[in-house]
Amino acid sequence: xxxxxxxxxxxxxxxxxxxxxxxxxxxxxxxxxxxxxxxxxxxxxxxxxxxxxxxxxxxxxxxxxxxxxxxxxxxxxxxxxxxxxxxxxxxxxxxxxxxxxxxxxxxxxxxxxxxxxxxxxxxxxxxxxxxxxxxxxxxxxxxxxxxxxxxxxxxxxxxxxxxxxxxxxxxxxxxxxxxxxxxxxxxxxxxxxxxxxxxxxxxxxxxxxxxxxxxxxxxxxxxxxxxxxxxxxxxxxxxxxxxxxxxxxxxxxxxxxxxxxxxxxxxxxxxxxxxxxxxxxxxxxxxxxxxxxxxxxxxxxxxxxxxxxxxxxxxxxxxxxxxxxxxxxxxxxxxxxxxxxxxxxxxxxxxxxxxxxxxxxxxxxxxxxxxxxxxxxxxxxxxxxxxxxxxxxxxxx
Numbered sequence: 001x002x003x004x005x006x007x008x009x010x011x012x013x014x015x016x017x018x019x020x021x022x023x024x025x026x027x028x029x030x031x032x033x034x035x036x037x038x039x040x041x042x043x044x045x046x047x048x049x050x051x052x053x054x055x056x057x058x059x060x061x062x063x064x065x066x067x068x069x070x071x072x073x074x075x076x077x078x079x080x081x082x083x084x085x086x087x088x089x090x091x092x093x094x095x096x097x098x099x100x101x102x103x104x105x106x107x108x109x110x111x112x113x114x115x116x117x118x119x120x121x122x123x124x125x126x127x128x129x130x131x132x133x134x135x136x137x138x139x140x141x142x143x144x145x146x147x148x149x150x151x152x153x154x155x156x157x158x159x160x161x162x163x164x165x166x167x168x169x170x171x172x173x174x175x176x177x178x179x180x181x182x183x184x185x186x187x188x189x190x191x192x193x194x195x196x197x198x199x200x201x202x203x204x205x206x207x208x209x210x211x212x213x214x215x216x217x218x219x220x221x222x223x224x225x226x227x228x229x230x231x232x233x234x235x236x237x238x239x240x241x242x243x244x245x246x247x248x249x250x251x252x253x254x255x256x257x258x259x260x261x262x263x264x265x266x267x268x269x270x271x272x273x274x275x276x277x278x279x280x281x282x283x284x285x286x287x288x289x290x291x292x293x294x295x296x297x298x299x300x301x302x303x304x305x306x307x308x309x310x311x312x313x314x315x316x317x318x319x320x321x322x323x324x325x326x327x328x329x330x331x332x333x334x335x336x337x338x339x340x341x342x343x344x345x346x347x348x349x350x351x352x353x354x355x356x357x358x359x360x361x362x363x364x365x366x367x368x369x370x371x372x373x374x375x376x377x378x379x380x381x382x383x384x385x386x387x388x389x390x391x392x393x394x395x396x397x
Contacts, residue, residue: 065161065211071228072166072207075246077268079229080104083203086225087233087240093222094129099240106269108232109177111241112196115234123237130235131201134219135209142213155212162208165255170205172257172280173265176273200232204245244268252277260289260312276308289313294322303343310338315348316366332391333376335369344371349379 088098103119105111115122143151174197175185182189206227215224226233231243248266250259256278257264263272263283274283285305288296292313300306310318318324319336328335333351340346346368353363369379381391 065158068159068207068211069162071204072162073249073251074204075249078104078231078242078244080242082228083226083230083233083242086222086229087235087242089225090130090222091126091235091240093134093219094126096126096129096237099236100238102240102242104242104244106244107267107271108173108197108200108243109180109267109271110269111200111232111234111243112177112181112193114241115196115199116192119236119239119241122239122241125199126235126237127199127201131206131223134223138213138218138220159208159211162211165251166205166208168255168278169251169257169265170202172273172275176271176280180271196234200234201226203227203231203233203243205232254278260286262286277311279304279308281305281308294318298322298341301342303340306340306343310346315346315368316350316364319348328375330376332380333367335373335376335379347371347373347379349373349376349383351376351380 084102087102091098103114105114142154146154174194177197178185178190178193181193184190201223203226206223210220210224210227213220215221226242231245233243234241244267246265247268248263250257250264252258254277257273257275258277259274260276262274264275266272272283274281274286276286285308289309289312292309297306297309297313297318300309315338318338322338324336324338326334327337327347333349336348336350338346338348347370349367349369351365351367353365356362367379367383369382373379373382375388377391378388381388384391
């Protein structure tokens with residue numbers, strides 16, 4: 001198993017906006033559901049935030065979020081016993097009979113396939129009862145306690161920090177399942193698959209909104225138990241379908257799926273997503289990156305894939321290997337241009353670091369600049385937000 005993470009909540013059904021929960025902590029004299037929200041009005045109290053208090057608040061929120069962040073990106077086998085216990089408790093807390101059967105599958109794709117082709121006796125979806133209703137009650141309660149400003153600050157300090165990257169991953173998984181099973185993301189079959197995906201409770205990927213509320217006891221503890229121990233799950237009246245977690249997850253520092261050597265996301269049954277810096281790419285495309293040549297890059301008709309090739313190959317290496325000639329040269333550096341078919345040209349300035357390395361050599365850097373750049377000075381000046389005539393440093397570092 002592999003996890004590499006260099007890195008407002010909305011629920012599609014009804015547009016839920018979820019927050020976060022931390023143990024109550026007092027900072028600057030005001031206690032707000034686990035974090036002291038300084039510098040905003042909370043329940044009618046204006047709280048001042050000093051630098052030290054802001055740092056303390058940041059540390060508190062980060063520490064409390066650590067486990068939720070880990071669960072949301074966890075890879076490896078589910079703890080099936082713990083997850084099933086959480087599912088059964090979620091049914092009981094909703095006033096429902098426990099499911100007659102719990103069925104495990106290897107991925108969300110496998111779950112949708114099973115639901116489309118089998119389990120006709122599963123009964124109706126009970127997602128609203130086991131997930132949406134308890135969430136709505138808890139949110140109303142915490143919102144009433146904190147008020148609008150307090151709730152907003154509480155969410156921003158806690159679960160909001162996990163939401164964007166987690167939701168991007170959820171959206172990518174949904175899209176991947178639809179495209180894998182239907183061949184495209186539009187049409188009747190795609191719509192049918194999308195409905196099955198919306199019946200899912202997201203397990204580990206519910207971590208952002210669960211982090212907004214007390215989840216170790218009470219109405220949400222069952223959902224939190226599944227979050228800690230399994231992937232997505234589908235609750236029906238008679239049957240619950242649970243998915244394993246991924247076996248591999250690779251993301252860049254921005255939280256985007258990113259892996260140049262195999263799947264960026266992979267499940268134990270073979271369902272996988274390939275991506276380069278967030279951009280979906282075919283598996284066979286990644287397999288060919290190791291043998292790239294300038295001719296192969298130039299021959300690629302898809303402009304987005306060609307950009308990926310250039311990033312992987314390296315612009316400076318491409319310039320050297322393709323025999324490119326400089327457009328302009330002056331004391332600031334050398335301006336190069338790569339013309340690409342059906343795409344804007346890549347224009348870069350080659351600059352030499354004015355500060356020598358310990359061994360006396362000087363490092364070369366390549367700065368990408370706008371295609372309209374005509375001189376090296378103008379390119380370097382642009383990187384500083386200046387016009388060419390305004391760029392005249394006394395000493396460069």
